[in-house]
Amino acid sequence: MEMMAVEERMEEGMKEGVKVGGKIETPVIVLNEKAYTESVGEKGFELAEICEEVAVETGVNIAICPHQVELAMIASVVNIPCFAQHVDAVEPGSHTGFITLEAVKEAGAAGSLVNHSEHRLRIAEIDFIIKKAASLDLLMIVCTNNIAVSKAVAELKPYAIAVEPPELIGTGQGVSKVDPGIVENTVKEVKQVDEESIVLCGAGVTNGEDVRAAIELGADGVLLASGVVKAKDPRAVLLDLVSGL
Numbered sequence: 001m002e003m004m005a006v007e008e009r010m011e012e013g014m015k016e017g018v019k020v021g022g023k024i025e026t027p028v029i030v031l032n033e034k035a036y037t038e039s040v041g042e043k044g045f046e047l048a049e050i051c052e053e054v055a056v057e058t059g060v061n062i063a064i065c066p067h068q069v070e071l072a073m074i075a076s077v078v079n080i081p082c083f084a085q086h087v088d089a090v091e092p093g094s095h096t097g098f099i100t101l102e103a104v105k106e107a108g109a110a111g112s113l114v115n116h117s118e119h120r121l122r123i124a125e126i127d128f129i130i131k132k133a134a135s136l137d138l139l140m141i142v143c144t145n146n147i148a149v150s151k152a153v154a155e156l157k158p159y160a161i162a163v164e165p166p167e168l169i170g171t172g173q174g175v176s177k178v179d180p181g182i183v184e185n186t187v188k189e190v191k192q193v194d195e196e197s198i199v200l201c202g203a204g205v206t207n208g209e210d211v212r213a214a215i216e217l218g219a220d221g222v223l224l225a226s227g228v229v230k231a232k233d234p235r236a237v238l239l240d241l242v243s244g245l
């Protein structure tokens with residue numbers, strides 16, 4: 001990565017303005033880059049660029065959750081929605097190593113994932129975060145592990161719920177194919193509580209068939225990670241995923 005190129009793109013990004021608040025169009029593919037080696041530094045930058053290019057080329061909505069350390073940089077150079085992977089339920093102040101919603105907004109993110117199965121929070125913390133995010137015009141995607149938890153979280157009125165059975169994460173066995181019931185019933189239960197809520201599904205999603213199945217089950221999109229991040233050719237995988245919409 002040429003430093004000048006990054007600086008030029010950052011300037012360009014600043015001119016265009018970062019995307020904060022509002023709504024993300026659906027259906028949407030959300031890529032959680034987690035803490036994989038491929039998400040950091042030059043590789044993370046390239047991955048974000050590929051996502052942006054595929055979004056522009058295909059007209060499909062793709063949002064990314066860059067590595068936390070890269071969030072501000074990536075959000076300033078790509079023109080697709082960027083989300084934090086996690087935020088903490090704290091006000092700005094004396095909290096070492098915590099991530100505030102204010103910092104996420106300042107980084108140019110559209111919002112944040114929260115309560116991922118790899119980074120769970122207590123329900124009171126999720127409630128705090130959803131309320132505070134709304135006041136800051138940030139979109140919260142709350143991860144859940146089953147139908148009952150999804151229904152409970154829907155009562156808190158987050159922007160989106162992403163149901164992910166933890167046992168399928170990283171397996172390459174797409175939830176929409178392996179466990180269609182959890183997707184279909186989460187959609188049904190969540191929309192009964194809050195019609196407006198977006199419902200995503202994730203865990204093991206790797207190809208267009210998984211995406212197609214998710215949409216047919218009523219999901220508004222998918223949340224995935226390893227299928228793209230660890231792929232030899234992330235662009236090809238993204239194009240395949242997009243073909244399922």
Ligand code: G3P
Nearest residue numbers: 032169170204224225226
């Ligand atoms: O947040 C998405 C994630 O938990 C799913 O992971 O690797 O199964 O797509 P993966």
